[in-house]
Amino acid sequence: VTDRDIVVVGFTDAELVDIACVTSAFDLANMLGAEPGYRVRLATVGGAEVVCASGLTLQAQTSLEVIRRADTLVVSGGRGHPKAARDPALVQQVRRLADASGRVASVCTGAMVLAAAGLLDGRRATTHWFYAEELARCFPAVQVDADPVYIRDGRLATSGGVTASLDLTLAFIEEDHGAEFARRVAMGMVTYLHRPGNQAQMSIFTATPRPDDLTLRELIDYVVAHPDDDLSVGALAARTSISPRQLTRLFSERLGTSPGATVRRIRLELAARLIAATDLPLSQVASRSGFGSAESLRQAFVARYGLSPLRYRQSHHSTVAAR
DNA sequence: ATAGGCCCCCGCCAGC
DNA sequence: ACGCTGGCGGGGGCCT
Numbered sequence: 485v486t487d488r489d490i491v492v493v494g495f496t497d498a499e500l501v502d503i504a505c506v507t508s509a510f511d512l513a514n515m516l517g518a519e520p521g522y523r524v525r526l527a528t529v530g531g532a533e534v535v536c537a538s539g540l541t542l543q544a545q546t547s548l549e550v551i552r553r554a555d556t557l558v559v560s561g562g563r564g565h566p567k568a569a570r571d572p573a574l575v576q577q578v579r580r581l582a583d584a585s586g587r588v589a590s591v592c593t594g595a596m597v598l599a600a601a602g603l604l605d606g607r608r609a610t611t612h613w614f615y616a617e618e619l620a621r622c623f624p625a626v627q628v629d630a631d632p633v634y635i636r637d638g639r640l641a642t643s644g645g646v647t648a649s650l651d652l653t654l655a656f657i658e659e660d661h662g663a664e665f666a667r668r669v670a671m672g673m674v675t676y677l678h679r680p681g682n683q684a685q686m687s688i689f690t691a692t693p694r695p696d697d698l699t700l701r702e703l704i705d706y707v708v709a710h711p712d713d714d715l716s717v718g719a720l721a722a723r724t725s726i727s728p729r730q731l732t733r734l735f736s737e738r739l740g741t742s743p744g745a746t747v748r749r750i751r752l753e754l755a756a757r758l759i760a761a762t763d764l765p766l767s768q769v770a771s772r773s774g775f776g777s778a779e780s781l782r783q784a785f786v787a788r789y790g791l792s793p794l795r796y797r798q799s800h801h802s803t804v805a806a807r
Numbered sequence: 808a809t810a811g812g813c814c815c816c817c818g819c820c821a822g823c
Numbered sequence: 824a825c826g827c828t829g830g831c832g833g834g835g836g837c838c839t
Contacts, residue, residue, distance in 0.1 A: 717815065727829050732816065744815055748837095780838060 487523040488660070491554035491581065493597070494526050494534035494544060495574060497564025502591040502649055503534075503542065506558050509653040512672050518661055527551060529573045537563040548577040553584040556656060561592025561612065569600040579603065587656065589641040591649040598642070599623040609642040610635045633790045651790045667795065697738050699724050707747055711754050711774040715747045751775060752784055759785075759797050766793055 490510055492503055503526065510522040528534060531547030559578060568574055579601040582588045590598045595611040596619060598604050605625040610616070616630030629635065634643035634652040643652040650673060658666035703724065707715055720743055721728040735743050755773040758764055766778040775781040785793045 728815095729817090729829050729831095730827090733828090736817085742816060744837095776838065783837085 485520045487521045488555040489553070490522050490524040490556045490558065491548075491551060491585075492524065492526050493548065493557065493559045493574075493578060493594075494528050494542065495560075495562075495564050495568040495571070495597075496532075496535055497537045497562055497567070498534050498560045499562030499592060500536040500538050500540055500542070502560040502562060502594070503536075505649040506560070506591065506653050509650055509657065509669060509673055513657050513661070513665075513669050516665070516668055516672065518657070518665070529571070529577060548574075548581065551581060554581060555585065556587040556589065557581050557585045559590045559594035559597045561590065561594040561596075565593035565596045565615075569596040575600045587639050587641060589643065589652060589656075591643050591652070592645055593619075595619055595642045596622070598640070599626050603640060604642070607637040607640055608635050609637070609640075610644050610648075611642060612645045632788060655790065663795075667798070697734065699726070700734060700738055704746070704750070707750050708754075711751050712772055713774070715774065717743045720747075747774075748784065752788055755781055755785065755793075756789070756796070759793050769793070 490506075492506055494503060507524050507526070510524045514521045525545040526534065526542060527546050527548045528544040529548055531544050533544060534542040536542060557578070575597065578597055582598075582601065582603050588598070588603065590609075590611070592612045593615050595604065595609055596615070599609070599619060599622070604623065606627075608627045608629055609619070610629055610632055611619050613630045616628050619626060620628040630644075632644070633648045634641060634655065636655070641652055641655075643649050650670075654666050654670050654673075657669055703720060706723065707720075713719070717728045717731060721731045724731065726734070732742055735741055735746060739746065741749075751774045755769050755775065758769045758773060759766075762769075764772070766781060770776070770778045770781040773781070775784070782793055785791075785796070789796065
């Protein structure tokens with residue numbers, strides 16, 4: 485049985501952690517006996533070394549030009565993405581390899597390179613939340629959604645920030661070797677990185693900032709305190725002295741989102757906490773956090789975090805036990 | 808799984 | 824004139 489070829493594409497000022505999350509997860513899969521295993525290589529234009537944004541330097545194992553195909557092609561992100569997306573040699577090599585390869589993925593702002601190669605036209609894609617607007621502006625043909633941890637659209641996949649690349653890589657491993665095996669890799673990664681469990685990873689990216697506008701702040705505080713209330717736009721507006729229309733405008737201007745999306749996010753954050761910290765049945769978690777049913781909670785949870793509530797609970801409990 | 812329905816979101820316009 | 828506001832409607836997404 486031949487190993488699966490994983491090619492990670494690097495460039496000047498790439499993000500070291502983007503690269504390392506992908507390579508380490510595949511490497512750990514090998515350590516745990518993945519069969520077939522993974523042959524992971526870092527490739528650059530001309531085989532040049534990768535001077536990462538942090539100043540550390542990675543030696544590329546091969547040059548993109550000599551690779552015929554990959555089972556999985558992963559373009560890393562990082563501060564150098566604007567230059568990378570404008571590098572004709574890099575973009576051309578990525579396009580060529582993408583056509584010849586199986587799965588094609590990006591981490592973080594690596595989506596810019598995929599988009600520059602035209603690979604994301606007409607597809608749904610995500611990137612680091614901070615750059616979502618830029619991606620949408622520079623590449624109007626791409627349907628950008630900054631919310632999910634990662635998005636898979638056919639054989640193309642894009643992921644958000646650092647932890648998202650781990651989730652995406654785990655999804656690949658699950659596809660190749662099954663859910664149980666992927667869970668073991670996930671547990672190993674979490675332990676290895678000494679992170680305080682999945683909950684913190686998620687809330688880092690989803691925590692709602694407290695707005696400086698007094699009306700909005702009081703409203704958000706109310707939502708957090710009463711997630712199971714009627715929190716429709718009309719009901720929220722009735723708690724203030726402004727109209728529903730004006731309220732949606734206020735959310736849009738001050739928070740860059742809408743009332744409904746904010747309510748859903750806060751409800752999901754609470755649900756994630758309840759799932760991780762308690763043994764409440766999902767139906768009760770759902771009703772306490774304002775979801776109509778366990779099923780709708782499940783769907784929303786998977787859409788945002790990329791794993792099911794029960795699996796999340798499992799991995800969290802395992803992590804706690806391991807420490 | 809799929810369909811229907813409800814509600815959200817946002818562009819548009821008319822009033823203040 | 825000009826900006827802020829609230830109502831309306833359609834298109835779409837999410838829930839049942």
